[in-house]
Amino acid sequence: GAGVSQSPSNKVTEKGKDVELRCDPISGHTALYWYRQSLGQGLEFLIYFQGNSAPDKSGLPSDRFSAERTGGSVSTLTIQRTQQEDSAVYLCASSLDLSTLETQYFGPGTRLLVL
Amino acid sequence: GENVEQHPSTLSVQEGDSAVIKCTYSDSASNYFPWYKQELGKRPQLIIDIRSNVGEKKDQRIAVTLNKTAKHFSLHITETQPEDSAVYFCAGSNQGGKLIFGQGTELSVKP
Numbered sequence: 133g134a135g136v137s138q139s140p141s142n143k144v145t146e147k148g149k150d151v152e153l154r155c156d157p158i159s160g161h162t163a164l165y166w167y168r169q170s171l172g173q174g175l176e177f178l179i180y181f182q183g184n185s186a187p188d189k190s191g192l193p194s195d196r197f198s199a200e201r202t203g204g205s206v207s208t209l210t211i212q213r214t215q216q217e218d219s220a221v222y223l224c225a226s227s228l229d230l231s232t233l234e235t236q237y238f239g240p241g242t243r244l245l246v247l
Numbered sequence: 248g249e250n251v252e253q254h255p256s257t258l259s260v261q262e263g264d265s266a267v268i269k270c271t272y273s274d275s276a277s278n279y280f281p282w283y284k285q286e287l288g289k290r291p292q293l294i295i296d297i298r299s300n301v302g303e304k305k306d307q308r309i310a311v312t313l314n315k316t317a318k319h320f321s322l323h324i325t326e327t328q329p330e331d332s333a334v335y336f337c338a339g340s341n342q343g344g345k346l347i348f349g350q351g352t353e354l355s356v357k358p
Contacts (some may be wrong), residue, residue: 163344174253174336175291175348188345223290230343233279233298238290 134158136239138224144245145214153209153242157226164207165225165236166199175223181207182230214246249274251339253349260327261357268352270337271319277341280313280320285351286333294335295322327356 137156145151157164166178177191181201192198196215201207211218221241227234250273260266272280281296297304297311297320304311308327313320324331334353338346 165344165346167346167348174350175338175346177345177347180343180345182343188343191345227344234344235281235293235296236344236346238283238292240290 138239138242142243150212153222155207155224161226163227163230167223168220170220216246219246249347251347251349257353259355266324268322270349272339274341277339279340281338282322283336284333329356329358332356
């Protein structure tokens with residue numbers, strides 16, 4: 133079946149502009165996660181959703197970052213007034229539910245470059 | 248909160264040799280430990296995982312061991328092949344599926 137998809141695959145923007153990244157989870161998966169991977173680094177947790185609710189926003193780096201999920205499916209991660217340090221690959225993952233024991237499946241990521 | 252440390256950061260082995268990557272975690276409540284393989288420019292792919300109620304799990308050439316008392320877990324790859332070359336990430340989870348990742352190990356298998 134279809135895996136997690138993300139769009140766009142690449143995004144180049146100018147410093148100060150807003151960007152919106154989209155994630156389509158696997159059908160039927162109620163839990164959705166956003167991670168950030170800077171060049172040559174590990175994955176940094178940003179936020180997760182159970183349904184449309186985000187119980188843990190502690191990983192968002194600043195108030196310029198926000199995320200929402202509607203209809204229990206698609207999620208968007210918005211970065212306002214982008215800065216060069218926001219350049220990274222933004223990865224989305226989904227799992228069947230929010231149990232710690234459920235496998236998370238990753239999307240291909242959105243490579244963001246802020247000039 | 249949870250912290251996961253991973254060693255080594257780079258590992259080079261000859262084809263056919265074994266490779267071992269080690270991780271430690273800080274939160275004793277963590278109960279799920281997956282390992283992901285990430286090839287250059289690709290998404291992370293789960294290769295094996297272990298729950299806290301078992302000490303070892305094996306899948307063909309890959310095995311993972313967990314020591315809850317010492318709070319560490321390891322990935323073992325036997326009979327390595329060039330296609331095993333990639334970056335490997337360990338992770339731990341103690342709440343709501345939120346994964347805390349190690350820093351990654353770049354494995355290079357030389358033919």
